Amino acid sequence: MEAPQANIPSRLDRIETPTSNQGVGERQRERILRAATLVFSRKGYDGARVEAIAQKAGIPKGNVLYYFKSKKALYRIVIKQVLSLWLEALGNVSEEGNPEEAIRQYVNRKLALSRNHPEASRLFAMEVISGAPIISDHLSGELRRWVEEKGRIFKKWQEAGLMAKIDPAHAFFMIWAVTQTYADFEAQIQAVTGVTNYDQEIYSDASGEVVDALVRALGLKRDQRCSVQSA
Amino acid sequence: MEAPQANIPSRLDRIETPTSNQGVGERQRERILRAATLVFSRKGYDGARVEAIAQKAGIPKGNVLYYFKSKKALYRIVIKQVLSLWLEALGNVSEEGNPEEAIRQYVNRKLALSRNHPEASRLFAMEVISGAPIISDHLSGELRRWVEEKGRIFKKWQEAGLMAKIDPAHAFFMIWAVTQTYADFEAQIQAVTGVTNYDQEIYSDASGEVVDALVRALGLKRDQRCSVQSA
DNA sequence: ATCAAAGTTGACCATTCGGTCAATTCAGGT
DNA sequence: ACCTGAATTGACCGAATGGTCAACTTTGAT
Numbered sequence: 001m002e003a004p005q006a007n008i009p010s011r012l013d014r015i016e017t018p019t020s021n022q023g024v025g026e027r028q029r030e031r032i033l034r035a036a037t038l039v040f041s042r043k044g045y046d047g048a049r050v051e052a053i054a055q056k057a058g059i060p061k062g063n064v065l066y067y068f069k070s071k072k073a074l075y076r077i078v079i080k081q082v083l084s085l086w087l088e089a090l091g092n093v094s095e096e097g098n099p100e101e102a103i104r105q106y107v108n109r110k111l112a113l114s115r116n117h118p119e120a121s122r123l124f125a126m127e128v129i130s131g132a133p134i135i136s137d138h139l140s141g142e143l144r145r146w147v148e149e150k151g152r153i154f155k156k157w158q159e160a161g162l163m164a165k166i167d168p169a170h171a172f173f174m175i176w177a178v179t180q181t182y183a184d185f186e187a188q189i190q191a192v193t194g195v196t197n198y199d200q201e202i203y204s205d206a207s208g209e210v211v212d213a214l215v216r217a218l219g220l221k222r223d224q225r226c227s228v229q230s231a
Numbered sequence: 232m233e234a235p236q237a238n239i240p241s242r243l244d245r246i247e248t249p250t251s252n253q254g255v256g257e258r259q260r261e262r263i264l265r266a267a268t269l270v271f272s273r274k275g276y277d278g279a280r281v282e283a284i285a286q287k288a289g290i291p292k293g294n295v296l297y298y299f300k301s302k303k304a305l306y307r308i309v310i311k312q313v314l315s316l317w318l319e320a321l322g323n324v325s326e327e328g329n330p331e332e333a334i335r336q337y338v339n340r341k342l343a344l345s346r347n348h349p350e351a352s353r354l355f356a357m358e359v360i361s362g363a364p365i366i367s368d369h370l371s372g373e374l375r376r377w378v379e380e381k382g383r384i385f386k387k388w389q390e391a392g393l394m395a396k397i398d399p400a401h402a403f404f405m406i407w408a409v410t411q412t413y414a415d416f417e418a419q420i421q422a423v424t425g426v427t428n429y430d431q432e433i434y435s436d437a438s439g440e441v442v443d444a445l446v447r448a449l450g451l452k453r454d455q456r457c458s459v460q461s462a
Numbered sequence: 463a464t465c466a467a468a469g470t471t472g473a474c475c476a477t478t479c480g481g482t483c484a485a486t487t488c489a490g491g492t
Numbered sequence: 493a494c495c496t497g498a499a500t501t502g503a504c505c506g507a508a509t510g511g512t513c514a515a516c517t518t519t520g521a522t
Contacts, residue, residue, distance in 0.1 A: 024469070024519085042361055047277035050510065060471055065511060067469095122360050125415070129353050129360075130273055132418040139422035147423050164447065166440045169424055174444060177412035178405050184356070185404070187363040191370035192378050193400055209397050213405060216395065217448035255489090255499075281480060291501055296481060298499095 029067050031057045036078050041119035044126050045075055076134060079127055082120045083135050089113045090146055095153045099162045100220040107175060107211045114183035115203050121183035147172055157220075164219025171218055178214060182206060260298050262288045267309050272350040275357050276306050307365060310358055313351040314366050320344045321377055326384045330393045331451040338406060338442045345414035346434050352414035378403055388451075395450025402449055409441060 035057035039048045050071050054061040068074035091109055094102050114121050127135055151168030158165050182189065186198060195201040215221075266287035270279045281302050285292040299305040322340055325333050345352050358366055382399030389396050413420065417429060426432040446452075 028469085044275040044278060044357070044361070047275060047361075049508090061510090062471060062473095062512085063469080066471095069511095071510065125360055126275070126357065128416050128419045129356055130275070130278075130418075132422065136418060136422055139419050140425070143419075144423045144425065164444070166444060167436060169420075170437055170440055171444075172423075173412055173416070173420060174409050174441070177408040177416070181404055181408035185359050185408070187367060188359045188370050188374075189400075189404060191363065191367055192375045192403075194371070194375065205398060206401055209401055210405070213395070213397060213402075213448040216450060217444040219447060259499085280478095292480090293482085293501060293503095294499080297501095300481095302480065 025067070028057075028059070028063070031059075032064055032067055032074070033078060033081065036074055037082065037119050037123060040075060040078055041123040041126070044130075048075075079123065079134055082123050083138055085113070085117060085120050086124055087138075087142060087146070090143075093150050093153060095156070099157045100215055103175075103215060103218060103220055104211055107179060107214050108207065110175065110179035111182065111203065111207050111210065114179055115199065118183035118186060121180050125180065125184045162220065164217075166218065174217065175214060178210060182210075256298070259288075259290070259294070262290075263295055263298055263305070264309060264312065267305055268313065268350050268354060271306060271309055272354040272357070275361070279306075310354065310365055313354050314369055316344070316348060316351050317355055318369075318373060318377070324381050324384060326387070330388045331446055334406075334446060334449060334451055335442050338410060338445050339438065341406065341410035342413065342434065342438050342441065345410055346430065349414035349417060352411050356411065356415045393451065395448075397449065405448065406445060409445060413437060413441075 032053065036048075036053045039053045039056060043049075043052075048071075050064055051061050053074075054064045057064065064074070068077070089109055091106065093106050127133075128139075132139055147169050150172070154163060154166075154168035154171060157163040182202060189202060190198050193202070263284065267279075267284045270284045270287060274280075274283075279302075281295055282292050284305075285295045288295065295305070299308070320340055322337065324337050358364075359370075363370055378400050381403070385394060385397075385399035385402060388394040413433060420433060421429050424433070
């Protein structure tokens with residue numbers, strides 16, 4: 001009797017496995033993953049208790065270990081899921097068209113991610129703060145290439161005088177820092193502002209101002225009056 | 232036989248305690264605090280092992296518990312020490328004088344803090360990400376008042392047309408986010424940039440660009456050409 | 463109805479870790 | 493030299509926790 005290998009739910013064998021109460025397992029797996037993301041994001045890997053995850057998923061602990069062969073395996077899957085969400089949200093910074101519009105769109109997308117998946121953002125942050133023991137390969141691989149690629153677009157904009165001369169990588173670090181702060185530092189922002197309904201009050205206030213501020217920071221302007229033209 | 236209450240090393244009784252090998256205890260306490268800050272900042276509270284702290288301090292575990300009555304007590308002291316460092320660095324945003332200069336100075340001070348005490352920054356971040364269970368009082372007390380106070384200065388600048396009209400609190404969130412990202416997300420930035428000597432290469436590159444960018448973001452300009460004057 | 467595989471459950475085990483303690487050493491005052 | 497309190501150390505303990513397991517239930521196919 002082997003616990004099913006805890007691999008990413010393969011969309012393939014969902015249907016064709018002939019003999020099995022199919023679907024039940026999938027649903028449970030996702031239940032567990034959701035619960036695990038939540039618990040891990042608040043307590044970190046070591047602070048999270050399998051029991052707590054089980055409880056949040058509404059099932060006994062033994063059942064969690066039936067679907068995922070170990071706590072570490074579960075964590076790996078959760079963190080990779082979070083990572084792919086994060087990488088996905090990088091999306092495309094479209095080269096063509098107005099730079100300001102492109103960045104506005106990108107920042108808005110990142111803000112939406114923070115708003116809709118704050119636990120994912122927090123978990124990602126914790127991983128990185130801990131030295132990214134699990135995802136460092138992805139960071140120095142996929143992410144690095146992405147930044148290099150998009151950086152070339154920034155360079156072009158800069159040469160055309162449409163953007164301030166900032167090292168593109170640092171421009172991204174800045175955007176990420178600001179947008180993620182609204183998820184990761186929720187507790188601090190909540191404490192300082194005293195809002196009662198974080199999600200609604202903060203994001204409606206912030207999104208406009210933050211996008212504008214970042215556009216200014218990067219020296220992007222539709223009209224040329226203020227664009228940084230230091231050649 | 233009681234372990235000495237693990238209070239903040241009081242600078243007072245360092246000299247005058249007549250009978251005791253004075254000084255030895257203080258030095259050990261500080262040793263332990265340094266080690267604890269380091270370990271906690273990487274592993275979080277639960278991930279940190281007392282044994283690991285002891286090892287990093289070069290003493291047996293029992294000795295750590297001799298100076299601090301429990302792991303939790305040690306953590307509390309470390310985190311409060313970190314918090315006061317953080318609050319201290321808030322310093323004064325001087326009302327008088329050139330707004331741009333004031334902010335430049337402030338951002339530079341925060342950057343220096345990230346550079347010189349990255350572990351402190353990371354530990355603070357972890358606390359907040361976890362919901363700030365220990366320091367939330369301070370955040371909604373001292374920090375909130377500080378932001379309110381300094382916010383009034385920003386308001387004045389804004390009314391005088393010297394600063395973009397951003398909610399002052401969010402202006403601070405932005406500054407903090409950007410400056411801390413260089414400590415907290417070191418692993419990510421290191422991976423993306425591929426630098427070998429983080430401390431030197433990154434900060435020398437970043438500090439100038441980051442300060443400029445933030446000045447732009449807040450719409451602060453010495454010369455009026457580009458200042459946001461939307462009355 | 464019967465069967466087999468998948469899923470569920472709580473009891474149980476081994477390990478790890480925070481914390482205690484008694485024994486010992488160390489340092490300074492007399 | 494001797495005494496006293498502080499400091500050091502390693503052995504030890506109990507609680508908590510990740511993980512296993514065997515008994516049991518459910519589900520769908522024939």
